[in-house]
Amino acid sequence: DESGIAANPDYNGPVQDGAGPSQVTVKDGARCDTASAFLFRSGALERPNLTVLCHAHVTRLEFDGDRVTGVSYKMGNTDSKLRSPKNRTHFVAAKREVVLSAGAYQTPQILLLSGVGPREHLEEVGIQVVADLPGVGSNLQDHLMAPLNFELAPNANALSPAGIFTLIRELFNYFVFGQGILMLPFVLGMAFFRSGMRPESDGNDLQIHFCPYTVGDEEVAKVNLGYDKAKNPRFDPALIPPVGVLFLPSLVRPYSKGTIRLRTTDPLAPPVIDPHFLEDPRDMAMLKTCYKKCRQIACETSAFKNFIAKEVINPYSKADPESDEYIEQSIREAVVTIYHPAGTTKMGPLDDPMTVVDPASLKVRGFSNLRVADTSVMPNVVSGNTNAPAIVVGEMCVDMIRTSAPLPAARL
Numbered sequence: 001d002e003s004g005i006a007a008n009p010d011y012n013g014p015v016q017d018g019a020g021p022s023q024v025t026v027k028d029g030a031r032c033d034t035a036s037a038f039l040f041r042s043g044a045l046e047r048p049n050l051t052v053l054c055h056a057h058v059t060r061l062e063f064d065g066d067r068v069t070g071v072s073y074k075m076g077n078t079d080s081k082l083r084s085p086k087n088r089t090h091f092v093a094a095k096r097e098v099v100l101s102a103g104a105y106q107t108p109q110i111l112l113l114s115g116v117g118p119r120e121h122l123e124e125v126g127i128q129v130v131a132d133l134p135g136v137g138s139n140l141q142d143h144l145m146a147p148l149n150f151e152l153a154p155n156a157n158a159l160s161p162a163g164i165f166t167l168i169r170e171l172f173n174y175f176v177f178g179q180g181i182l183m184l185p186f187v188l189g190m191a192f193f194r195s196g197m198r199p200e201s202d203g204n205d206l207q208i209h210f211c212p213y214t215v216g217d218e219e220v221a222k223v224n225l226g227y228d229k230a231k232n233p234r235f236d237p238a239l240i241p242p243v244g245v246l247f248l249p250s251l252v253r254p255y256s257k258g259t260i261r262l263r264t265t266d267p268l269a270p271p272v273i274d275p276h277f278l279e280d281p282r283d284m285a286m287l288k289t290c291y292k293k294c295r296q297i298a299c300e301t302s303a304f305k306n307f308i309a310k311e312v313i314n315p316y317s318k319a320d321p322e323s324d325e326y327i328e329q330s331i332r333e334a335v336v337t338i339y340h341p342a343g344t345t346k347m348g349p350l351d352d353p354m355t356v357v358d359p360a361s362l363k364v365r366g367f368s369n370l371r372v373a374d375t376s377v378m379p380n381v382v383s384g385n386t387n388a389p390a391i392v393v394g395e396m397c398v399d400m401i402r403t404s405a406p407l408p409a410a411r412l
Contacts, residue, residue: 002301003293005193016384017204019191022184025387029178031185034391057082059089059267061098061114061370063130068098068370074268082268097369099397104341104376108137108260109271111345116364125262131366135354139346140258141381142275143207143338145250146287146331148294149214149312151241156307187248188212192384193293195286198253204383205253206290208297216240225336232333234314241312247298249290250338252383255280260344277335284328287335291327342381345372362397373397 001007008018025032027041039045045052055077062069070093076082100107111117115130117137122129173180181188189210198205216237221227227235258275278284295311298304311321314333319326347362348355357364362371373394375386382389 002303003297005191005293005297008192011190011192011384012388016192017194019189019208022187022190024185026183029174029183034394056090057268058102058110059113061110061116062091063114063367066366066368068094068367070094071098079268094369097371097401099371099373099401101372101374101394103374104140104344105260105271105273107372107374107376108344109262111136111364112260112262112271113265113267121261126265127262131364133356133365135346135356137260137271137344138257138354139343139379140260140273140275140341141254141256141343141378142258142277143250143252143340143381143386144254144277144283144287144335145209145248145338146291146335147215148247148249148291148298148330149240149244150247150298151244151309151312153307153309156243186211186213192252195289197282197286197289202253202383205251205286206293207250207252207384208290208294209248209250211246211248214240214242214244214246216242227334232316234316234333239312239315244312245298245304245308247294249287249294251283251287251290252381253286254381255282257343275337275341277337278332284331287331288324288327291331338385340375340381340386342375342378342386345376346379347377348379361400362393371397371400 006018007020008015009020010023011018011020012023025037027037032041039052044050053073053075056073056075058071058073060072062072070091072089072091074082074087074089076084076087081087100110102110108117111133112122112125113127115122115128116133117131118134119129119132121137170180170182174182187209189208191208191210192204193206193208194200194204195206215221218229218237221235221237229236256276256279258273258277261272261274263269263272278287298308298311313321314326314330317326317329319329345356345364346354347357347359350358350365355365357372357377359377362373362377364370364372373396375381375390375393377393378389
């Protein structure tokens with residue numbers, strides 16, 4: 001409240017704006033992913049009408065007029081196995097429907113490889129056009145974050161009798177009941193608020209992820225975030241305090257939009273992902289607002305200021321740490337994706353030439369038995385984490401396939 005962000009114990013409820021503990025998909029004290037929930041725990045793998053193929057790489061869809069007749073794929077868990085001359089192409093026929101759920105990068109890639117996409121691009125690559133849908137691979141949107149580390153004061157590290165009691169209680173709750181604070185992921189708290197730079201009807205456009213520790217592991221930072229001290233000394237793990245907290249100012253309503261394109265007709269080659277991050281200057285302005293809000297919370301609020309020793313400043317920057325120049329430099333050097341890509345086969349009005357998917361059925365325009373069920377159908381990336389919304393898209397697709405009316409909004 002001191003920083004202008006009200007407490008909100010349920011940011012997935014009627015009002016998203018506010019701050020509260022992270023809400024996550026957890027079961028019995030452990031992260032519960034979709035495979036665990038829908039395949040393993042449900043017993044679905046035991047059903048005779050379900051076959052799950054691991055390491056199957058789809059190469060293209062096959063068509064007969066407006067129908068998908070099946071899917072071609074290769075088996076292999078390495079590039080060398082997939083490309084082996086002995087590795088034949090398999091085909092599975094579609095008796096009824098095909099549902100693409102390969103994510104916002106590979107769903108458009110599969111469509112493009114199959115001849116469904118912008119005519120000009122397909123002809124440029126050398127793929128026969130099956131359907132000229134210019135929206136395939138366009139409208140790529142993603143969430144961005146930039147780390148902001150703070151070193152804790154010595155008094156924040158001391159275990160008082162009350163602190164020891166809390167630790168014992170939480171260990172008991174976790175190991176006996178699978179409950180409590182220890183079942184939460186490394187992001188302990190979330191906050192959602194508005195920059196004031198978008199229409200009020202857009203809702204919140206900024207998010208803060210809070211982690212009660214810092215990440216100083218060089219390999220983790222390099223593999224997951226692309227931080228390499230050999231390329232930029234500011235990413236030297238020695239600069240990260242061993243005891244600290246991490247704020248992640250995040251942009252969740254970007255204006256910038258990117259593309260997914262093919263580099264070749266080779267179905268095993270990765271697509272060209274051009275996110276156009278921060279191309280629109282309004283995105284930088286919003287992220288700077290979020291960066292400043294994180295500083296305010298850490299250094300000025302009663303919950304943090306007595307426990308924060310100092311902000312970790314980039315010693316290689318020549319700019320004044322309080323200046324907009326410093327903040328923008330910090331963001332540009334360290335901004336990373338939150339891995340929430342969306343929008344590359346968007347649903348929308350059928351009179352919009354960029355619409356790929358019919359929102360009433362999730363079917364691809366021009367095809368009677370091809371649907372898409374992943375975040376690529378979102379016309380705009382949601383203003384929060386995409387795990388639960390992606391599950392909802394899948395659930396809605398199931399509901400549509402059953403030909404029943406979509407679930408009422410109140411039950412989602």
